[in-house]
Amino acid sequence: MRLPPALLAALLVIPLVPHAVSADPVAPPAPAVRDFGNGPERNEVAADVPERAEALAAQAEQPGTLSHDRGYPRRTRLPVPPENPADASIKLGLVPHHGIAPRLNDLQQRGDRVSAQVIGRSYGGRDLYLVTVTAPESAAGTREQERIRERIENDPAAAARDRKLVKRYKAPVFVNANIHGNEWEGTDAALRVIEELATSKDPKVADLLARTRLYFNITANPDGRVNGARQNGAGFDLNRDFVTASQPEVRAMRQIMIDAQPVTMIDLHGYVNGTLIEPTTPPHGANYEYDLFIQDTYANGLGMEAAVNGLGYTVEKDGVYPAQIPFRDSAEGWDDWPPIFTPQYAPFHGAVAAHTVEIPLRVNGSDYTQQPVEELRRRSAINTDVAAAAIRATYAFVRDRHDRLIADQIEVFRRGAAGEPSKTVPLGIVPGFGPEDVYNTTFPRAYVVTGRRSEAAAARLVDHLIANDVRVERARHAFRADGRTYPAGSYVVDMRQPKRGLANVMLEAGADISPRVDAMYDISGWSHGLLWGAGVDGVTSLRVQADPVKAAAPTGSVPRTPGALALKVTDAKDVLALNDLLAQGTAVTWADGAAVVPASARAAARAVSERYGVAFTPGGTASGVPLSQVRIAAAASADELFTLRELGFAVTPVSTAVLNAGYDWSGTDVLFVSSGLSYTALNPAARAALDAFLTAGGVITRGATGAAFNAAAGLLTATAVAGRGDANGVVRVLSTGGHVGGGSPDHSFVYSPRWFTGLGPEVTVEQSYAAEGPLVSGHWRPNADGTGGQDAARGQAAVVSGRDERGAAVVLFGTEPMFRNHPKGLFPQVAKALYWASSVTGAAVKG
Numbered sequence: 001m002r003l004p005p006a007l008l009a010a011l012l013v014i015p016l017v018p019h020a021v022s023a024d025p026v027a028p029p030a031p032a033v034r035d036f037g038n039g040p041e042r043n044e045v046a047a048d049v050p051e052r053a054e055a056l057a058a059q060a061e062q063p064g065t066l067s068h069d070r071g072y073p074r075r076t077r078l079p080v081p082p083e084n085p086a087d088a089s090i091k092l093g094l095v096p097h098h099g100i101a102p103r104l105n106d107l108q109q110r111g112d113r114v115s116a117q118v119i120g121r122s123y124g125g126r127d128l129y130l131v132t133v134t135a136p137e138s139a140a141g142t143r144e145q146e147r148i149r150e151r152i153e154n155d156p157a158a159a160a161r162d163r164k165l166v167k168r169y170k171a172p173v174f175v176n177a178n179i180h181g182n183e184w185e186g187t188d189a190a191l192r193v194i195e196e197l198a199t200s201k202d203p204k205v206a207d208l209l210a211r212t213r214l215y216f217n218i219t220a221n222p223d224g225r226v227n228g229a230r231q232n233g234a235g236f237d238l239n240r241d242f243v244t245a246s247q248p249e250v251r252a253m254r255q256i257m258i259d260a261q262p263v264t265m266i267d268l269h270g271y272v273n274g275t276l277i278e279p280t281t282p283p284h285g286a287n288y289e290y291d292l293f294i295q296d297t298y299a300n301g302l303g304m305e306a307a308v309n310g311l312g313y314t315v316e317k318d319g320v321y322p323a324q325i326p327f328r329d330s331a332e333g334w335d336d337w338p339p340i341f342t343p344q345y346a347p348f349h350g351a352v353a354a355h356t357v358e359i360p361l362r363v364n365g366s367d368y369t370q371q372p373v374e375e376l377r378r379r380s381a382i383n384t385d386v387a388a389a390a391i392r393a394t395y396a397f398v399r400d401r402h403d404r405l406i407a408d409q410i411e412v413f414r415r416g417a418a419g420e421p422s423k424t425v426p427l428g429i430v431p432g433f434g435p436e437d438v439y440n441t442t443f444p445r446a447y448v449v450t451g452r453r454s455e456a457a458a459a460r461l462v463d464h465l466i467a468n469d470v471r472v473e474r475a476r477h478a479f480r481a482d483g484r485t486y487p488a489g490s491y492v493v494d495m496r497q498p499k500r501g502l503a504n505v506m507l508e509a510g511a512d513i514s515p516r517v518d519a520m521y522d523i524s525g526w527s528h529g530l531l532w533g534a535g536v537d538g539v540t541s542l543r544v545q546a547d548p549v550k551a552a553a554p555t556g557s558v559p560r561t562p563g564a565l566a567l568k569v570t571d572a573k574d575v576l577a578l579n580d581l582l583a584q585g586t587a588v589t590w591a592d593g594a595a596v597v598p599a600s601a602r603a604a605a606r607a608v609s610e611r612y613g614v615a616f617t618p619g620g621t622a623s624g625v626p627l628s629q630v631r632i633a634a635a636a637s638a639d640e641l642f643t644l645r646e647l648g649f650a651v652t653p654v655s656t657a658v659l660n661a662g663y664d665w666s667g668t669d670v671l672f673v674s675s676g677l678s679y680t681a682l683n684p685a686a687r688a689a690l691d692a693f694l695t696a697g698g699v700i701t702r703g704a705t706g707a708a709f710n711a712a713a714g715l716l717t718a719t720a721v722a723g724r725g726d727a728n729g730v731v732r733v734l735s736t737g738g739h740v741g742g743g744s745p746d747h748s749f750v751y752s753p754r755w756f757t758g759l760g761p762e763v764t765v766e767q768s769y770a771a772e773g774p775l776v777s778g779h780w781r782p783n784a785d786g787t788g789g790q791d792a793a794r795g796q797a798a799v800v801s802g803r804d805e806r807g808a809a810v811v812l813f814g815t816e817p818m819f820r821n822h823p824k825g826l827f828p829q830v831a832k833a834l835y836w837a838s839s840v841t842g843a844a845v846k847g
Ligand SMILES: [Zn+2]
Pocket: 035, 036, 180, 183, 269, 270
């Protein structure tokens, strides 16, 4: 809930009501600020970030989710973590993370309806628990359920014709709790409802469990639950990560959705008063089968609203406002445009009703520290009641609408498999559905993914698609499509497939939606097709012999010719390989975006080629400057720290406070500044030490904080101009400079974009915004006074480099090359900036 004031205005749910039919006399108290907000100065690092090796070990253990070889119940004995008296849940009277496993172990013994399992670990190494509640099944019964699920997905036309299928199938329902760690009560409500279901003698419950499977992700973010933090231990907002899946918790949720294939899901959040229940305002994601989605989602939304209001809490007595539904009650600002949120990702795996639910009474932030414990517990008790009411309403909805929900899921997959065009939803399909709600896309016949820029990048994209349950094939022979020839081995994503919506939402360029709405909730642009470094073409015809692939083919190679070897840095894998060589002490030289490895290090080159899948070329003669390991001091956001470490750099986090306490610069080659460091706030000693570093070190900056640092420290002659604060998306760029820009993709990513004017003679333009656009997809309007728009950025410098008077090598980014670890194809720009800054300035002092 840390919203910079500039963003606040853009993040309000605007209570205009062109299509509102609110019967509610009590206006929801504005601002209904979505707790999703995440500005330029975004992620702070959580206190307990474990060492990288530990984190990687945790990720490597991510198992599959649901076995189909055993029946239910399964009665797994969950390991109980050590008691942690510092768990932030305790103050609220809620269950701490260490208390969950004992509760679930007990519930599994109280009858034959509850099964619990560990489905992975958080970044911080804590267990993630999935609970399945259903009537007992034999192993054969479980196998039959899986056969039906598989048929619905993979042979939907036949599934649609099979009238008996829906009668035999248990509708899967997914309840996701506590994805934001300091929005606690979804977990407690889930445990309460599980207990009710486990022990109920009500025949309606028996009937429910005979016809459904209820899946509960008890806490999606145990690190945050324990720490009282929104983010996980790596400092990531997990409810922004679904297109990227950089975090283990998100990969676990993704696997639940793939394996369970829920028809309905709810994601339990806080805190918005009155309780906020989706469906959303426009813009609506263009890749959903929205006619089906809005009918089912609105119906369940109304049911949850009635259940929540039916609890009887009032404004006067309890401070609880009536529930609100953004689709009905607001004009814009709470949209389902980007598939970065759980309920906006789940529909691609067949959820036809999916909701964020924001329970009402705030217990986090300043309330957590300032309100009396008694008041906090009063609020948490009400919040738990509200979340439980939403869960009960949802399972009742699925029980009552069982056959139709399954039929609608089948229809989603059937349209995809048949390659039907994007459907235009009829106006009035539900009350209030107007022209402002209609969004469409055009599906190509297929996408072709090639390694024309980087084979490693193509392989990464293919593996990501497969992990998302998108079907990918590989061409046996060269083929032609839309006038181009593609080599044998090119990857093909046939858009006639059940999950074509997911394939398209990742691979398409996206759309510039600036003309249609003013307020967006979070990002409006992303694109694996444009930002991940692979060659991706949508084609209108497909005639090719191709075989399904389970994983991308290996991409590493070392030429047989003797002599030195070159490694061009075009992909993150190249960076990893190079950093590995540098860590081994290999004598590497650096020039023009490529490293040259001497013939004597051929064995080491071969090893990293195999390890990372990178391709070396004949190296010629080494002409660059010696390169050694780059040691970075970084005042950066959590996603940038994560990305720099993921690339294999040695990173020490710093800040104004760290430098003011006395920082030893002798182990630093490059300072990275994008967050939490102000030159003017440094004390004289810290400033003197930094100035001394700047005579021999390099500096990379990004964003407002970085630009202010450049100006205050007197580095490059350049004026940073800010675009509108909430502008974001994919932009067209022109790369010109040799140190950073050369060989970069034709697109970049911006959030609160900046450009540089008034450049001094020492400054080189590495990359500029294209003269047309420059926004390809996303949202970028000018400010109210007409400044800061796309047109102002046209042709302007987006990334610049230079040597300042003292000798420091400096690179200024006006773009966001590491945003939430998403734009993988841009990471090499940062690495090249670091290698250049380190080699040209560091060389002198390193001798
Ligand atoms: Zn939340």
